[in-house]
Amino acid sequence: MNNNANGFAVQNAALTYPRNAPPAFHILAKPTGAICNLDCAYCFFLDKEVFYPGSKFRMQDDVLELYIKQLIEGHQTDHVTIAWQGGEPTLMGLDFYRRVMELAEKYRRPGMSFEHTMQTNGTLLNDEWAAFYKEHNFLIGISIDGPAELHDIYRVDKGGAPTLKNVMRGLRLLQKHGVEYNVLTTVNRVNADYPLEVYRFLRDEVGTTWMQFIPVVERINDDGLTLYQEGSQVSDRSVGAEQFGRFLSVIFDEWVNNDVGTIFVQTFEAALRNWLGMGSSGMCVFNQTCGTGLAIEHNGDLYACDHFVEPNFFLGNIKESHMIELVASPQQVKFGQDKLDTLPQYCMECAVRFACHGECPKNRFIDTPDGEPGLNYLCAGFKQFFHHIDFHMKLMGGLLQRGREAKEVMAISKQVFSNAGRNDPCPCSSGRKFKQCHGRPVPRPKLNPLPSPQTRSNVMGR
Ligand code: SF4
Ligand code: SF4
Numbered sequence: 001m002n003n004n005a006n007g008f009a010v011q012n013a014a015l016t017y018p019r020n021a022p023p024a025f026h027i028l029a030k031p032t033g034a035i036c037n038l039d040c041a042y043c044f045f046l047d048k049e050v051f052y053p054g055s056k057f058r059m060q061d062d063v064l065e066l067y068i069k070q071l072i073e074g075h076q077t078d079h080v081t082i083a084w085q086g087g088e089p090t091l092m093g094l095d096f097y098r099r100v101m102e103l104a105e106k107y108r109r110p111g112m113s114f115e116h117t118m119q120t121n122g123t124l125l126n127d128e129w130a131a132f133y134k135e136h137n138f139l140i141g142i143s144i145d146g147p148a149e150l151h152d153i154y155r156v157d158k159g160g161a162p163t164l165k166n167v168m169r170g171l172r173l174l175q176k177h178g179v180e181y182n183v184l185t186t187v188n189r190v191n192a193d194y195p196l197e198v199y200r201f202l203r204d205e206v207g208t209t210w211m212q213f214i215p216v217v218e219r220i221n222d223d224g225l226t227l228y229q230e231g232s233q234v235s236d237r238s239v240g241a242e243q244f245g246r247f248l249s250v251i252f253d254e255w256v257n258n259d260v261g262t263i264f265v266q267t268f269e270a271a272l273r274n275w276l277g278m279g280s281s282g283m284c285v286f287n288q289t290c291g292t293g294l295a296i297e298h299n300g301d302l303y304a305c306d307h308f309v310e311p312n313f314f315l316g317n318i319k320e321s322h323m324i325e326l327v328a329s330p331q332q333v334k335f336g337q338d339k340l341d342t343l344p345q346y347c348m349e350c351a352v353r354f355a356c357h358g359e360c361p362k363n364r365f366i367d368t369p370d371g372e373p374g375l376n377y378l379c380a381g382f383k384q385f386f387h388h389i390d391f392h393m394k395l396m397g398g399l400l401q402r403g404r405e406a407k408e409v410m411a412i413s414k415q416v417f418s419n420a421g422r423n424d425p426c427p428c429s430s431g432r433k434f435k436q437c438h439g440r441p442v443p444r445p446k447l448n449p450l451p452s453p454q455t456r457s458n459v460m461g462r
Contacts, residue, residue, distance in 0.1 A: 015073050018328040023076040025292040025327050027304045028119075029067065031059035031096065032087040033298040038121050038163060040155045045322040050227070051311070052299070058092065059298040060097065066318055067296060068103040074090075074324035076406040078112050085119040085306070094132055097172075101136060105339060112268070113140065119184065122170030123163060126358060130177035142171055146198035150191040154237065171206065182210030182266075189216075193244045195250040203263055212266040213248065215239045217363050217377055228310050230361045234377065235357035245381025249388045253438070256392045257414065261407035275393040276400065285360040291336015295326065302326045304335045307362045344372040391428035 035057045048392040059067075066359060072080055082104060084097075104114055118133075119141040133140055144167060145151040152162035174181050183202055186193075191198055198254040201210050218226045218235040239247070248267060270281035284290040294315075295306040302322060302323060313335070326332065339361055346368035347358045358364060360377045368375045376382065392413060396406040416427045417438055426437035433439075 015324065016324070018325055019078065020330075020333050021074070021076070021324050021328040022292050024079070025074070025294065026081055026083065027071060027302075027323075028083050028293070028295045029059075029089075030085055030087055030295065030309075031064075031089055031298055032091045033057040034087050035091060036086055036088040036121070037091060037124065037157070038088065038155065039158045039160070040121075047247070052297070055299065057298055058097070063298070063300045063319070063418065064096070064099065065103055066300065067323075068100065069107045070318055070323035071106070074105045074113070074322070074327060078109075079115065080112065081115045081117060082422075083117045083119075088121055088124070089118055090120050090124045090129065094128060097132065097306060117141065119143070120170075121163070121167060122174075123157075123166040125170035125173050127173060127177070130173040130179055133174070133179040134177045138179060138184045140174055140179055140214075141184050142167065142169075142174070142181055143186070144202065145185055145188070146191045146194060147201045147205070150194060152188050154186075154188060156353050168206075175207065181208070183208040184212045184214060187213050187215050187239050187244060187247055189239055189243070189267065192239045192247045192250050199251045199254055203221070203259070204341065207328045209262065210264045210266070213251070214312055215363075215378060216242050219365065229308060232365045233331060239378075241378045241381040242384065243381065244378055244385035245388075248381070248385045252385070252392075256389075259412055260396070261405065268389075271355055271389060271393060272396055275397045277354075281355075285445070286355065286357055288341045288357050289336045289342050290361075291332055292327070294332070298393060304332055308335075316401060342374055343370050344374045346370070346375060350383070353392075356382045356388045388429065388437075391430075 018079065033052060051060045062371060069139060070083070081103065082100065094147060100116075101280050107393060108114075116136050116138045116363055117140070120143075122142045132138075143155070144164070145153075145155055148162065148164045151164040152169070155163050155167075157163055171181070183206060185202065199211075201212055215238075217238050219229060220226060220233040221228050221231045251265065252268060255263060266283060267286075270283040270286045272279045281287055281338055284293050291304070293301045293305060295309055295316070297303070297309065300318040302315045302318060303309045304315060309445060315329060315332055318326070339358070342361070343358045343365070344355075347353055347356075350356070356376075359378060359382060363372045363377045366375045366377050366379070367373050392409055395412060396409045399408050400406055417434075420434040422433070422435040424434050426432050426434045426439065430436055430437050
């Protein structure tokens with residue numbers, strides 16, 4: 001049942017929707033809390049264990065049933081995403097997810113469909129898991145940071161040993177069973193210098209057609225830890241702003257000349273949607289406001305966002321308040337609206353704000369050039385990247401608006417850029433010379449030597 005035209009509460013058989021209830025929302029559920037079988041050095045979530053002292057970190061059946069019931073009831077749409085993350089969600093074992101399927105069926109409304117998703121490190125997968133995923137049409141997100149020399153620097157197990165081999169074993173099982181998956185790559189201080197190595201590895205050796213690139217920005221708190229979104233210093237694993245912009249730009253150039261229509265990079269898809277003025281980019285960080293992507297802990301505690309699982313952003317527990325009341329609470333509505341309302345003037349006047357929107361509030365902890373607080377730490381990189389892709393985005397947007405295919409951009413791009421001399425003005429109209437813009441040689445640092453694998457303890461000095 002839908003909200004009425006005035007947006008006031010609407011009664012259905014099960015529930016009265018609060019006035020500000022969004023028709024649909026997304027919750028990342030953490031059935032094992034922060035517990036994981038690996039010990040990735042930059043994982044922002046492992047430390048969160050301290051918020052639940054003495055907990056066994058396993059979602060109990062009463063919480064699970066309430067969660068599925070309220071998630072379904074809280075949706076006014078016929079499509080519901082049921083998303084699992086961690087920690088490492090496969091630690092719950094397959095029976096837990098078999099129970100999820102039973103409960104989803106129990107509370108399904110007529111005509112309702114589900115999308116089941118899980119983000120996993122992939123190391124615990126076997127044929128049984130893969131067959132289960134296939135049977136229930138799961139979309140699996142799997143974390144890979146690049147070839148072994150890059151992946152194994154930070155993504156290590158509890159003993160500090162490399163993990164890529166095991167991840168690839170899990171991924172091949174997904175491929176064998178025909179499970180839909182995408183790859184999530186965290187971009188850190190080290191692999192950010194190797195954009196082509198990362199991209200080509202994922203494309204050519206992993207064989208994925210869907211990629212997400214997530215910047216590692218770890219704020220150091222007063223106590224030297226990275227538990228809260230506080231502090232203006234970042235860890236030395238964090239990617240640099242210009243470094244991240246360069247990483248995205250180099251991959252974009254490779255993609256826009258070779259892979260449009262066959263490889264999907266989430267950031268590029270989101271950018272194209274914003275260039276087309278579609279209203280939503282499909283990525284909360286590049287939307288004007290946020291607040292409809294929340295996180296739930298193993299005990300039913302609901303938080304404003306996966307990146308804000310900390311006491312100041314605690315909304316309530318679903319055993320005490322219905323999830324939709326928390327999702328629609330003034331606190332959560334303000335959280336989402338603040339993404340726009342707290343943008344500094346520097347962003348308001350920025351030529352690429354329509355694409356960037358100040359990115360994620362968690363990264364807004366530096367000052368603007370004129371001293372206003374609240375600028376995104378990655379600003380310089382986003383500015384560079386969004387200006388860099390402007391020419392091709394407009395080309396693709398124009399093609400799509402004329403009913404043609406975005407992939408035609410590849411041939412047009414080759415034609416336009418192939419005759420440009422090094423010292424000619426860049427054909428993209430940036431005003432810079434070709435050699436300083438789209439003709440700039442791609443930086444290709446050597447892959448070795450690289451730092452040895454780092455455990456959380458030796459990186460964080462604990
Ligand atoms: S705080 Fe950041 S990650 Fe969380 S919903 Fe908002 S934009 Fe997305
Ligand atoms: S590029 Fe920088 S100034 Fe522009 S909207 Fe993004 S964060 Fe703000």
